[in-house]
Every structure is written in structure tokens, then in C-alpha cells.
Amino acid sequence: MNAIVFDNVSKHYGDVLAVDDLSLAIEPGRTVALLGPNGAGKSTSINLLLGLLAPTQGTISIHGRTPAQAVKDGELGAMLQDGALIPELSVKELVDLVRRLYPNPLELGEILELADLTALAGRRAGKLSGGQAQRVRFALAMAGAPRILLLDEPTAAMDVESRLRFWAGMHDYAAGGRTVLFATHYLEEADEHSDRVIVIARGRVAADGTAAEIKRGVGGQTVRFALGEQPAAGLGTLPGVSAVEVSAGVVTLHTSDTDATVAGLYRGTTLDVRDLHLSGADLEAAFLAITRES
Ligand SMILES: Nc1ncnc2c1ncn2[C@@H]1O[C@H](COP(=O)(O)OP(=O)(O)OP(=O)(O)O)[C@@H](O)[C@H]1O
Numbered sequence: 001m002n003a004i005v006f007d008n009v010s011k012h013y014g015d016v017l018a019v020d021d022l023s024l025a026i027e028p029g030r031t032v033a034l035l036g037p038n039g040a041g042k043s044t045s046i047n048l049l050l051g052l053l054a055p056t057q058g059t060i061s062i063h064g065r066t067p068a069q070a071v072k073d074g075e076l077g078a079m080l081q082d083g084a085l086i087p088e089l090s091v092k093e094l095v096d097l098v099r100r101l102y103p104n105p106l107e108l109g110e111i112l113e114l115a116d117l118t119a120l121a122g123r124r125a126g127k128l129s130g131g132q133a134q135r136v137r138f139a140l141a142m143a144g145a146p147r148i149l150l151l152d153e154p155t156a157a158m159d160v161e162s163r164l165r166f167w168a169g170m171h172d173y174a175a176g177g178r179t180v181l182f183a184t185h186y187l188e189e190a191d192e193h194s195d196r197v198i199v200i201a202r203g204r205v206a207a208d209g210t211a212a213e214i215k216r217g218v219g220g221q222t223v224r225f226a227l228g229e230q231p232a233a234g235l236g237t238l239p240g241v242s243a244v245e246v247s248a249g250v251v252t253l254h255t256s257d258t259d260a261t262v263a264g265l266y267r268g269t270t271l272d273v274r275d276l277h278l279s280g281a282d283l284e285a286a287f288l289a290i291t292r293e294s
Pocket of ligand 1 (some may be wrong): 013016017018036037038040041042043044177185242
């Protein structure tokens with residue numbers, strides 16, 4: 001059974017169509033990035049999953065249950081952008097208070113370790129920096145050991161070091177077969193920390209696949225090498241190649257799949273390939289192309 005299913009879901013806020021007939025399914029154990037520009041509908045989708053908003057149309061199911069039931073059963077943990085913390089409590093007291101609300105919570109020490117809060121356990125929540133408060137929100141999201149973790153722009157306000165530690169904690173949490181869905185506009189985070197990227201733009205799925213597949217889908221990659229005096233005939237028929245340019249003995253192949261083109265070059269031709277350079281479209285270029293198109 002899928003962990004998360006959106007079935008033709010739309011959400012209107014008055015005249016604004018924030019989510020537009022969205023259908024997608026996420027298998028258990030996946031770490032999925034919901035990537036999109038400002039206003040794409042990421043937070044709305046997460047709030048729909050949590051049952052904080054009701055869809056205008058369509059249905060959402062979480063391990064076969066309604067969002068309300070899934071929340072009640074402790075299936076979902078969420079780290080939202082502005083969750084309030086109780087300022088008088090220490091980090092340890094706050095995390096322990098929340099974990100005790102659940103039937104089978106994680107151990108307190110494990111949560112503090114995963115969220116990199118062990119050294120801050122005695123600090124009052126009201127005295128934390130923005131990035132430290134984010135780590136407490138992460139801890140609270142994991143406290144009940146939910147099978148699905150939803151993270152809305154989790155690294156906003158974190159410095160570089162905190163980000164690294166945060167992602168390490170997220171991967172440790174996900175490693176036990178748990179499902180993680182995180183919203184971000186940071187392309188490099190989607191690229192590095194998910195095994196599936198769903199690009200949404202204007203409330204619709206604009207692309208869906210691994211970061212590598214999405215990059216391949218927009219083309220813009222090249223394979224370049226020194227050809228010298230050898231003939232360029234036949235290079236245009238190599239796998240993935242859409243155009244061939246030759247200039248001053250250097251050939252540039254424009255391709256949608258550098259791996260397949262290079263394999264074809266070595267296996268399917270007898271050319272003496274020297275000074276090989278590959279360049280790929282990065283996720284940023286792919287993202288801009290996709291969100292502009294849709
Ligand atoms: N409560 C609301 N009332 C009216 N419009 C809203 C409301 N919440 C969101 N919207 C609109 O719905 C659209 C989707 O917003 P949403 O917050 O889901 O996008 P997002 O992808 O999370 O954006 P961001 O990356 O900026 O956080 C936007 O056009 C936004 O202005």
C-alpha cells in the first residue's frame with residue numbers, strides 16, 4: 001500500500017487555485033523532495049496531508065486512511081515553518097512532554113541525538129536561535145516515531161553546519177524504512193537528499209523522477225572530445241544525440257543522456273577519443289526550464 005496518495009486533489013482559496021488537480025502516489029520508505037518556486041502549492045499540499053485544510057475536490061489517503069485518522073493514529077509527524085514552542089520549558093522538557101503524548105515514542109536520548117540537540121538539552125526554548133528552534137521542531141516531529149515525516153522548508157534559518165547535521169539526522173531517521181516528504185526551494189537539497197523529486201509549479205506536477213532523470217529530461221548536456229583528423233560521420237546517430245558540432249578538430253555532441261552517448265561512442269565506434277569532457281544540465285537549469293514551461 002502506498003504511504004501517500006493524492007487523487008485528483010484541488011484546493012481553492014477563494015479565487016486562488018493553489019493546488020490544481022494533483023494526483024501522485026508515494027511508496028513507503030521513500031525520501032521525496034517537493035520542489036517548487038514560491039507560491040507553487042507546497043505548503044498547501046503539506047497542510048492538506050495533515051488535515052489542517054480540506055481539499056476543495058479529490059481525496060488524500062495516508063496508508064489507506066484519511067488525513068484526520070492518520071494524524072490521530074500517530075502516522076504523521078510534521079515540521080512546519082512556524083510551529084510555536086513553549087518558551088519557558090527547556091529543550092529536554094519540551095521534547096519529553098511531546099513524546100509522552102504518543103503510545104510508542106522514540107527514546108528521549110535518541111531524539112535529542114537525531115536532532116543534534118544533546119548539547120542544548122538544558123536551554124530554555126525561548127532562548128534558542130532561529131536555527132536551533134528549527135532543530136527542536138524537527139525533534140518534535142520525530143518524537144512519536146511516525147512512519148511518515150513531513151518537513152516544510154526544514155532548513156530555513158539554519159547555517160551551513162546545522163544543515164549538514166540536520167540532513168544526517170533526517171537520513172538516520174528515514175533509514176528504518178520510514179517515508180519522508182520535504183518541501184524546499186533549494187535545488188541542491190532536493191538533488192542530494194531525496195531519491196525522488198516532484199517538481200510542482202502552479203499547483204500541478206511539472207516533473208517527477210530522480211534528480212538525474214529530471215536533468216536528463218531537459219537535455220542541455222554535452223559530450224566533447226578531440227576528433228583531430230578523424231571523420232565525424234555517424235556521430236549524430238549515437239544514443240541521445242540531438243546535434244553534432246565540429247570546430248577546429250573538436251566535436252561537441254548535444255545529448256539528452258551523456259551516459260548512453262559515451263557508452264555508444266566507445267562500444268559503437270572505432271574512434272580514438274581524446275580529451276573527453278562531459279557537461280550536464282544541472283538541476284537548476286532543469287528546474288527553470290520546467291517551471292517556465294508549465
Ligand atoms: N490562506 C490563504 N489564502 C489565500 N491564498 C493563499 C493562502 N495560502 C496560500 N495562498 C496562495 O496559494 C498559493 C500556494 O501557496 P503555498 O503557500 O502552498 O505555496 P508554497 O509552494 O508553499 O510557497 P513558498 O515556497 O513561498 O512557501 C499561493 O498563490 C498563495 O498566495
